[in-house]
Structure formats: structure tokens, C-alpha cells
Amino acid sequence: MSENRIAFQGEPGAYSHQACRNARPDMEPLPCRTFEDVIDAVRSGKADMAMLPVENSTYGRVADIHHLLPESGLHIVDEAFVRVHISLLAVRGASLADITDAMSHTVLLGQCRGFLREHGIRAITGADTAGSAKEVAARGKTSLAALAAPLAGEIYGLDRLADEIEDRQNNTTRFLLMARQPDLSRRAERMLTSFVFRVRNIPAALYKAMGGFATNGVNMTKLESYMVDGVFTATQFYADIEGHPEDSNVKLALDELGYFTSKLNILGVYPADPLRARQKENGGV
DSSP: SSSSSSEEETTTTTHHHHHHHHHHSSSEEEEESHHHHHHHHHHHTSOSSSEEEEEEEEOOOTTTHHHHHHHSSSSEEEEEEEEEEOOEOOOOOOGGGGEEEEOOHHHHHHHHHHHHHHHHHEEEEEEEEHHHHHHHHOOOOTTTEEEOHHHOOOOOOOOEEEEEOOTTOOOOEEEEESSOOOOOOOOSSEEEEEEEEEEOOOOTHHHHHHHHHHHHTOEEEEEEEEEEEEEEEEEEEEEEEOOOTTHHHHHHHHHHHHHHEEEEEEEEEEEEEEEHHHHHHHHHH
């Protein structure tokens, strides 16, 4: 059985692991190799919840996630925002002057160009962030460092030679927490509803479907399209809106949407993370 576990993708010390610690400190994190493995862990009962990254304020949406969510059989029950603080991690006793090379995922390397250039450090591509920290610890070279979350340094016994070295100080990743059962009972001050839909094959179907949200005063915070099964003519849309399906205006908007769609699947109803408003002010996700 799950024994109160929350599954995430990556090595211990990954940013998804940090998200688990922040959002569910009472749950045991369960590392998984792939996003599919995370979902399977929850479906099989090995874990109670899944922590999945969906978008980053700098690099946009996480590849493949929107394809996996509708078919996962899981339900969104919460969201979590995690600031991407990047540390330069090295073996015990090393100093910043010793470092000639830094290893990390290509995305993280691209977020620290200024720091690396300033200190004359060469970037080396690693499999992922926490995995790079693990590799640096295993090699034991004082000239090699990793770019990763401070948590990775804690786990792999590395020294933090520099903190918050990212070029953009508002870089944030949004995560979704998913469970086997939906939770429609909560009523926070600001609720969100996420769903996917396909429009019917009639003229201006998308335009008409979106009209119901405008006329009923429902704020749509996200609308993204993506192909279904690799076919250019089959398009599915992912949307986030503010409100609960039982709110009168949301109910009217969804009813109108249903008239113009061939498929509508509500993925989850959940409270907005308090950090969402701050991200909006800073121009993030």
C-alpha cells in the first residue's frame, strides 16, 4: 500500500522533490523514473498523490504533460508554485575558485549563463539537476560542481558555494497535485477548474464555445491547444478557469461550452495557490 506517499519524477533532490516537501511535508516522497511511472504509482496504490510540473514562467509548458493528464485517470486536487532557486554545489572542501566545470540539465544551464560567464566556468550537460548533483558527489573532484536545488546539496552531502545564481529572479514552476479521487467539496476564496475539450466540427465552434465564459463573467486564465494522436486535424484544448463548477456563472459557461464540444473532461477543481497572485504581479505563470 501507499503508506502516505507522494510520487514525483526525478532523482531525490529534484525540484519536484522540493515541491513535495513544500506542499505536502507530512507525506513520504517517492522518486520515479518517468512521468508515466509517477501516474502509475498513484493508480496502482503505491502512492496517494502525484506531483507533476506543468509549466515554467521562463520556458513555458512542460512537454508531454498535457497529453498525459486527460488519460491518467487521476484528478487535480491542488496546485503548487515553486521558485527555482539554483545553487552551485561542490564536494566538501572545494571553493568557488576551484570550480572549472558545472554540470546540470540544459534548461538550468541556460538559466545561469551570467554567473558561469562571470566566473569562467564551463557548462556540462547532465541528465537532470539532482542527477548531476549525485554525479558530482560520486566523482569527488574539487573542480566539478553541479547546478541544482539546495535540497540536492543536502541529500548528496555537497557544499553550497553560491546560492540564487539564476539570471531571472522570478523563475517559477507550477505543479499540479493529482489523486485517484476528485475533491469537489472545498470552497476557498479563489477556486480553479481545469478541463480539456474538443470542439465540434462546425464553423466558428471555438469562438462560440469561448463566448459563454465572456458573457457569464468567468475569467479564463489559460487556454492551450495541442494535437491528438499526432493528427493535424484533431485538436484538443486545455483550459483553466477561475471558479467552481457549482457557481452559477461557471455552470452556465460550461453548459454553453458543452453544446459546442464533442468531448469535455473536467480534470480537477482546487484552490488557487496563494503565490499565484504574486506571480501574476511579476508577469510569471
